[in-house]
Amino acid sequence: MQHTEDIRVLPPGLKNQIAAGEVVERPASVVKELVENSLDAGATRVDVTLERGGRGLIVVQDNGRGVPADQLGLAVTRHATSKLRTFDDLSAIGSFGFRGEALPSIASVSRFVMTSRAQGAAEAVFIEVRGGEVAGQGPASLAAGTRVEVRELFANTPARLKFLKAETTENKRCQDTLMRISLAHPGCGFSLTMNGREVFRLPPDQVLAARLRTFWPPAVCDALAPFDFERLGYRASGVAGAPSAAQSRADRILLYVNGRPVQDKLMLGAVRQAYKGMLLSREYPQLVLFLDLPREEVDVNVHPAKLEVRFTEESRVFSVIRGGVVQALSAMNEPARAGESGGAQAREASHDFSAPGSRFAGEGGFDGTGRETVGTPKHASFREGGAKFSSYRDYAAMTSRPGTLDFGPGSDGEREPGGTGEEPESGFATGTGGGFGLRDGSRAAPLAGTDFIYLGQVADTYLVLRSGASLVLVDQHAAHERVLLAAMRRERTRGDSQPLALPLTLPLHPSEAESLDELGEGLRTMGFLLEREGDTLVVRGVPPTLDTGRAREYLAAALASRARTIDDLWTMMACKTAIKAGQPLATDEALALLEVWLRTPERDYCPHGRPITVSWNPGELEKLFKRK
Structure with a gap:
């Protein structure tokens, strides 16, 4: 006779560890969730510290609004969130984190300490969680904002730990994650320190051009042109690279929807369509694309890590993205169409990135003057002027x-x-003597x-x-x-x-x-x-x-x-x-x-x-x- 197993409710710690498998894949996932929490809290400065590729220590500290002392325990409880109130809120999500899973999931697979001081509070408080269980709670010292320390990530789940890559690889992924977030939030300052060495420090209120130069080589940045294209309430803006500067990897195509970094085939397809006929099949341009559209017309609740989205009006998304990138590519080609006589003036006029009101105005803007730097691909033909x-x-x-x-x-x-x-x-x-001759008169x-x-x-x-x-x-x-x-x-x-x-x-x-x-x-x-x-x-x-x-x-x-x-x-x-x-x-x-x-x-x-x-x-x- 066949017996069935009893149905049981999973213990809270195991439920949190299962949830962690969806949200916390590697140290970079922890950095992403914690930094997005800081931004949701209105932080204007976020400092990230890593040791041993994030396995030993991850610290994210901000100057945001903080968490009240009586709510610190709820912050590490599954499905407890300050960002949703009703079912209707799901159709117009404006925050980065909203599920209420990140902190308890991280705490279930690490030694977790969160210290926070809410605005107006007399002192800070802390909560310590080990393996999903609260190990301590009480007053602490912190000037403002929130500080989260994550130690010994995956120490209690060795099966996940063995799938992590080398320390340098995990460091690179954390750096890329923070870079992607920082480009969408130029008003916030960011810093990253790895194993005691400061990798970068970005001041607040920094223009996109200057921020990009921290991460991409000058030769790449000099080949970028801005675009800002709007149609029917949808707006595509950012910078696009010249076809001549294309590369063999797609890691410099950065896509955002309402400020959220995403991976989306529809958006990538629109970009490829704009470059059609200018790139080989295995070439990829450099691109930073910000798509802004009404919140209710995009679903960000598709993927646990919120990396994928779904659009209500896909054709409109495709059209506005393609239009924006084509705008940048057309500006690049204005000098060539203007001819040699007015080429320099046309180039300068078409790439006036410092014009008042421009998204890219300010120190460090893309100059677009056509000056050639060492290693910069030329936009002209193989020989200047198309000479033979x-x-x-x-x-x-x-x-x-x-x-x-x-x-x-x-x-x-x-x-x-x-x-x-x-x-x-x-x-x-x-030919004059029978048969074919060639254009230059030879046989x-x-x-x-x-x-x-x-x-x-x-x-x-x-x-x-x-x-x-x-x-x-x-x-x-x-x-x-x-x-x-x-x-x-x-x-x-x-x-x-x-x-x-x-x-x-x-x-x-x-x-x-x-x-x-x-x-x-x-x-x-x-x-x-x-x-x-x-x-x-x-x-x-x-x-x-x-x-x-x-x-x-x-x-x-x-x-x-x-x-x-x-x-x-x-x-x-x-x-x-x-x-x-x-x-x-x-x-x-x-x-x-x-x-x-x-x-x-x-x-x-x-x-x-x-x-x-x-x-x-x-x-x-x-x-x-x-x-x-």
């Missing part, structure tokens, strides 16, 4: 000799948005040692070849990418180094220091002799193929790239340096590119996996023309 790659044959010859490859900063490989609207000139011209040219014959260029993008009886189109940008990547791999893995008589010194932004940790070994393999002295990078040797100035540019670009591996970095630089789609090539330039490409390994696909060639044999051509 006139030394390409010389370059192609050099790539076959060791130690001579040169690759400088360029632009991305896609067409510039906008343009004149004119159709590209055909690559063909009528169709065979490629030495192959059965390929170069016929011309179409749409200033595709090189047309004949191979026997077949027709072949070659994407010039993709082919050049593959050539550059192969040359970088060949020339930059020898480990040869040229010592410098006078070492180079480069200041290290915190985000660049992280990139150095990931790319350091690869850079040394290339021939860079690097030492780190505090916030400075000392370069004592460079690859023999780079002079000092080019080595400085290369390192600056590498550290700002967010590439995870050295091969990722080379792929990105190959894309940005390669000749562009829409760029006319003279016959000798096209032939030089094709000759080198045909000798390159893996020549059928670009580094991103796109095909380089499309071909049709006679049978396929007959089908296209419905001849059979």
Whole structure:
């Protein structure tokens, strides 16, 4: 006979630990919940301290309104909250925390002490919780606000503790969490201290531009343009990065809904739509997007950690976000459309970020003057003014000799948005002696040692070849990418180094220091002799193929790239340096590119996996023309 188990009510401590599994995933989750509580309490200063990646200690102290002494016990009781009164409040939530689960959940998996002094109170009080049980309560010393100490996180739940990552990884996640919150609350000051070292201190009432420069390298911030777009009561504002500054990781796309950091596929899809045609499939722009809309038209009660939202009017959300990002991208392209004569004035006018009333006004604003800094991707074509790659044959010859490859900063490989609207000139011209001639007057040219014959260029993008009886189109940008990547791999893995008589010194932004940790070994393999002295990078040797100035540019670009591996970095630089789609090539330039490409390994696909060639044999051509 089968027996059923008795149904029991779970003990309070176990219920809190189960709830903690939804809310408290890692130290960064604790930081998020506690800092949001501080903001809900009206704090204008929040200080966070971490030890051992948050496992040993997390302290969050604020100057907010505090908790009255008679309510301190309720604060660590499940589903006790000051932020909801009626069921209708759920449809218009304006606070960050509202479920009443965070504090008891955190207290159930740690040694927890909360000290608070309510406004107008004569003294502060504290409550101590160990493993979900109150261990002490009484008067304490605190000038104002609330201080929460979380020690030995997950010590009583070792199964969760073993899933935490290395200390540096958990520190980074906590830092990213506080960074995301701070960008949405420029009126509040924040500080972060890790293992006794202050990582950053942000003053209150700081403009977004200045705050971003604390976290992102100058080269990235200089390529940002602001936007502020409103439609039917929905407002999208923030900053968007130039397509030419795109990177291989999506960690600099920050999305907010009514000041709350979120992860939302609809919002991300609208951003990607705005950049459509300007980025490759594996490239991501830099973006900080604030979406403001009526509270009753968004549901923030979808996810326990409140990272996901649901919109009533999805099409309106998509439209306003796309419109805002397109506004920023259009402003970036105003100088190019204005032409060389008025380019500087147009650029300055279109990026006047310090205008009165601007969200970005104030010290530290994005200058938008178009000045170029070391490692900053250019917004123009591969050569300024769209000039031809006139030394390409010389370059192609050099790539076959060791130690001579040169690759400088360029632009991305896609067409510039906008343009004149004119159709590209055909690559063909009528010959005078029968057969085809090329636009520059030369004859169709065979490629030495192959059965390929170069016929011309179409749409200033595709090189047309004949191979026997077949027709072949070659994407010039993709082919050049593959050539550059192969040359970088060949020339930059020898480990040869040229010592410098006078070492180079480069200041290290915190985000660049992280990139150095990931790319350091690869850079040394290339021939860079690097030492780190505090916030400075000392370069004592460079690859023999780079002079000092080019080595400085290369390192600056590498550290700002967010590439995870050295091969990722080379792929990105190959894309940005390669000749562009829409760029006319003279016959000798096209032939030089094709000759080198045909000798390159893996020549059928670009580094991103796109095909380089499309071909049709006679049978396929007959089908296209419905001849059979």
